[in-house]
Amino acid sequence: MFYKGERTASIDALTKEGIFPITLTAKEGLALINGTQAMTAMGIVAYLEAEKLAYQSEMIAALTIEGLRGIIDAFDEDIHIARGYKEQIDVAKRMRELLVDSQLTTKQGEIRVQDAYSIRCIPQVHGATWQTLMYVKEKLEIEMNAATDNPLIFNDGEKVLSGGNFHGQPIAFAMDFLAIAIAELANISERRIERLVNPQLNDLPPFLSPQPGLQSGAMIMQYAAASLVSENKTLAHPASVDSIPSSANQEDHVSMGTIGSRHAYEIITNTRRVLSIEAICAMQAVEIRGREKMAQTTxxxxxxxxxxxxxxxxxxxxSKDIQAMNDWLKKETFHFEKKQTRKIHS
Structure with missing residues (x-):
């Protein structure tokens, strides 16, 4: 294992921490590997990163709104209460809090009547992703506390039953849902990137270039984002719809949940890079607008x-900038409070 940043023999690291290995008894070794442990463990890692990324996507979207002088009225509480989804209401609330003191947002009719969907519908789209995250979290919490071995032994060995708790279908579905939900964060992010760099869609310098016509600016970064989003679309194909029999056709229907969990994690990795590109473009845009006009949090x-x-x-x-932003986002966590975010920290 890695102990304090160095590759270390597990027994040495455990001993230094005063932790001693347990001694397994009959059937316990098999029970540790005979169920849904792999897909659940991978799913938990994916979920934790996805949750953090979902919060970060809101912060980055807020920066984009300032860069595009977006209309704050779209996040008015009454709109979202009228729809009734808690997660949508919560996203709208966080967006208002992030932008509460911004001088770069506009009111309805001030510049335009309404923004494009990728701006106006942030609470609806990101909120739906949060709905999926809550579903995935619930299933993972149940599964990580479940007995998924076979057979199961009850009443001190008096009752031994063969069943199918090892079947990964609940986690397979959860991972497929997670993959789709996070892919959509990348999808809508890439559309916001396009609005930041396309001179036909804004009043910023073309491609945010310091010298339009001579320097490409952020043009190629949008290419990269589009490529990652397209890759996500293939990875988001549900793994759970596939099943290949094995074990002399005894195991004739399987969940493919481990494939689903790996694909979900790949999508999360790609989505973080797309959001990194949006962050880079949005930072450039707001600097053009004027740092002094930004909200405190952004x-x-x-x-x-x-x-x-x-x-x-x-x-x-x-590519070096995208990697640097990606590494920062993977390391940092944004915590939201009532009217502002706390200091961003590791």
Whole structure:
């Protein structure tokens, strides 16, 4: 295992922490590997990263709204209460809190009547992803506390029953749902990126370039985002709809949940890179608009983000910037409070 950042023999690391291995008794070794442990463990890792990414997507979207002078009225509480979904209401509330003191947002009719869907429908789309995350969390919590071995022994060995608790269908479905939900965060993020870089859709410099016509600016980053989103669409095909019999046709229907959990994690990895690209583009856009006009919370994000990705002053190898932003997002967690976020921390 890795102990304090160094590869260490497990027994040495455990001993240093005063933890001693348990001694397995009859059937316990098999029970640890004979059920849904692999797909559940992978699913838990995927869920934890997905939850963090969902919060980060809201912060980054708020930055984009400022960069595009988005209409804050779309996040009015009455709109979302009228729909009735708690998660949608919560996303709208967090967006209002993130942008509460921004001078870059606009009111309905001030510049335009309404924004494009990728801006206006953030609570509806991101909220639906949160609904899926809550479903996935519930299934993982049940599964990680479940007996998924076979056979199961009851009444101190008096009752031995063969059953099918090892079947991974509940987790397989959850992982397929998770994959689709996170893929949609990337999908809508890429559309916001397009609105940031396309001069026909905004009043910013074309492709956020410091020298339009001479320097490409963020043009190629949108290509990368589009490519990642397209890859996600193939990975989001549900693994659970497939089943290949094995064990002389005794195991004639299986969940493919482990494949689903791996695909979900790949989609999360791709989505983080798409959001990294949106963050880079949005930071450039708000700097053009004026840092002093930003909301306090988004300005703090910008200030910390600039420690990893400098402003675009000329064309460079942007893959390094995407990687740097990606690494920061993977490391950092954004915690939301009533009217502002706490300091972003590891």
């Amino acid at each position: 300005r703090e994000f910008l200030q910390q983000g600039r420690e990893f990705v400098p402003s675009i002053t000329q064309d460079r190898v942007f």
